[in-house]
Amino acid sequence: MIELIVNVIVLVLMPFLYVGIINRVKSFWAGRKGPSVLQPFYDFAKMMKKGEVISTTTSFIFRITPSLLLASTLSAALVTPIIRHKSILGFDGDFIFFIYMLGLGKFFSVLSAMDTGSSFEGMGATREVTFSSFIEPAFLIILSSLCLITGYTRFDDIFPQLTGNPDIVTLIAGLSVLVIFAMILVEGCRVPVDDPNTHLELTMIHEVMILDNSGPDLAFIQYASSAKMVILASLIPNLIIARGTSLLTWIILYLIIITVSAILIGLIESLMARLRLIHLPQFIFLLSSVSLVVLAAIIVYTYSFGGSL
Amino acid sequence: MELFLYAIILYLFTGIIQAFIPGKIRSVLMVIGAGVSSTLLTLLSSHVLLSGNTKMALLQFPFPWREITVAIDPLSAFFILVIAVISFLAVLYSIGYLKPYYEKKEVSGTHLFFMNLLIVSMLLVTTIQNGLTFLVVWEIMSLSSFFLVFFEHEKKEVFNAAIQYLVAMHIGVIFLIAAFVLLYIHTGSLAFSALERFFNQNPQASSLVFIFFFIGFGTKAGFIPFHVWLPEAHPAAPAHISGIMSALMIKTGIYGILRVISFTHNPPPGLGYFVLGISLVSALLGILYASVQKDIKRFLAYSSIENIGIIGLGIGTGMLGLSFYNYSMAFLGFGGALFHLLNHSIFKSLLFFSSGSIYAKLHHKNMERMGGLIHSMPYTAVFTLIGSAAICALPPFNGFSSEFLLYFSMIKGIHVPGALVKTASILSIAGLSFVGATALIAFTRMYGITFLGVPRENLSIHENENISTHNKKADDSNKAMLTVMGILAAFALGLGLFPKLGFKLMKHPLRVLMMYDEAPNTPFPDFLGKISFSLFLFLGMFLFFFLLRKLILNNREVKTYKTWDCAYQKATARMQYTASSYSRIFALLxxxxxxxxxxxxxxxxxxxxxxxxxxxxxxxxxxxxxxxxxxxxxxxxxxxxxxxxxxxxxxxxxxxxxxxxxxxxxxxxx
Known part of the structure; x- marks a missing residue:
């Protein structure tokens, strides 16, 4: 019960902090004084107080999308394990529900971009759907490989089985962390996939899709996209922290790992430029190959060493 | 059983009578005939589906037929139910769609007659158990649909498509005949039920027969590489016919495959991998081709190939489950396949009907020339949105529930001992998710280009109409068409929110497929209830946020202004993103x-x-x-x-x- 309450608190607050930390790291690296870690929260509060400007071209889709995006992201969060491998609402096969809920949000945000009739937003829409289409299979290969080795079919059963086991399982968990981290970069639209700070519409992916959103709508969308990063990042501590760790240690370790992942993203954004669009597929194919390596490793492990958990 | 015959006779009777009746009564007669017989069939089939009892009749005919066994077992009843409901809606839709043609007196009696004949032959295909009669009815089905594709025969591309369809169907029939002949040589019987003995006695020869059956039925269903006729014939036919063909007729191919499988206790794993492989290729390439089409009905036709592939994935997984004696895998695989078949009939007919509504309004099918239809056809736009989301398997619509079952059957496959079946299951999961992601590209493209933005039509190069100042007058399709689409959209949402209800229908057909007779201690998937709970939670959150937004914005200034055009003042409708450019990055990969x-x-x-x-x-x-x-x-x-x-x-x-x-x-x- 306590875990569930902590989960809800983390889910509500962490999205603000996560982006805040990334931005703070970037400013620190660049030698700027930089915004406070809480700046995303102030932005959110301010946007919630404003009115809106809505394009005359748009239809009801543009109006429902922000709320729908937020609801679908939070529904995905319901099945995500956060503290002590526990999710709020786990069921068998919940990782498929997770992926398809994120897909629903994508479907509507893409349509909302097309709704404005702007060619910039169309461009962003096609990039978003094209590049993320290679991520879902990679994620599902990883998850079903983990299913294979643990014998379970839901997030909060799979993850506790992985920790404190033989070396090869640790290796597999490590590779999975790599894929999930890269997934945050793609789904969260961070460098090297997309640069949230770019100011040329032609080069954007995510930002260009929400050019016409303003006020509370924009607040919803921003919150949903940082929540998406947080729920993906939450999978990492669940792959690493051992089963049976006490609640307090869990929370501290969780916060440390999440913060480290945010700092890493900030460092990557400070040190790298975004990839050229034509090189993006190579980056994303790399993820699928890593996930296939995981699959192969697990099959070999299960059969050559007779291992299972 | 009599109900079935009455329904068939009524269909044929109205089909013939309507040709001699002028004017409005004709369409009323068609609807009443279809309505009454569909009700009879729905009653009959739901009785069989819920009780699980098979109804049989032995009809005596002169040579060469002699005795014809007409049996409605739960598997047939499932198909009869789908055919009865969707074909009634198609007939109702055709009244609205053909209205302009009625007024110009261009609807020949033969067209409506063949439509009823097609429905009747589909019903007979799913019930007749004798090989020879089955082939005859199968042929009637192919021919009547051929004449229906021929509707606008004065157009050259329609003529070519119809001929191509006819040829492809007959190549398929050759394989079916070969399969039945082989069956006859080995068992001395042409009945489907002889397959059971055959599969037990001679596994090698029966594998060959299975592959022949698969190719023969697969040509009808549209598995790649037997699909070539499909993207030609569907766009050529009028919308109500493409709806029937895509939602029902190609499913009779699936029926045939399932009927053959229902006589195998444990097929050799090789056959399971064969079906799985072909289905994966069909699904992947089908949606890949769909994502680059410009003709909206061609696009939907390729997407049908994709969905047949997805159904095939379920069949393949189910067969592997039977081979490895993993009954929960088989149960979920076949269950997912049947459920997806039902769902595809719902949303694909919905999408074909909405493409028909667009065609009726614009008189062309080229997506590149459309745009902004959401403003002129608001209801059609909402229904199409539901159909598109459902076909992308997005929650809370029905496509999600069936694909979830499929995923779950593959997850069961992961836990079957054997490296090959594990790898095949995981690759199918990856394949299915990639198909889903590509479907998302294809359908956001279709919806975004045709319904959203502003109309691209009737704009000359020199016209500098600002994209924000176009005319937004609503001019939707007529009531009959909208009602049908609305009902289908409600089905899509209902089966998505309450997958358990839909899955109940699958219980007895699955018993037939998997050949267990004792009271089923079935691994009834308990996660379905949890899914509906989560979906309601999602809907609740969505409504909450939406009302919150409304409340917040209530007293605030909400301005309307033109779309951000990067400070370029003269953006025109022609500058919108196009369908070709939308799929370009993806296509290049x-x-x-x-x-x-x-x-x-x-x-x-x-x-x-x-x-x-x-x-x-x-x-x-x-x-x-x-x-x-x-x-x-x-x-x-x-x-x-x-x-x-x-x-x-x-x-x-x-x-x-x-x-x-x-x-x-x-x-x-x-």
Missing amino acids: FKPFLKLDFSIHSSTELFPSHWKLETHFRDVFDRYIISPVTHSIKNSVKWFSWIQRGSTQQYILYGLLFLLAAIMWILGTS
């Missing part, structure tokens, strides 16, 4: 599978004012496999043209020679 034809019609004037550029993506199968083969066949048959000179005397001579040879053969053998 899959170059080997998509052949881009590129032709420039340049002008040779000194000061050229008009150049024309045409780009088309071609189906590589059509281009590099089917076309060369048909071409070489066409060339080689020229050598035999001397046989067919057209002179009657010669033909009589052939007949006499044949008779002579036959008599000698009989004398020689006796």
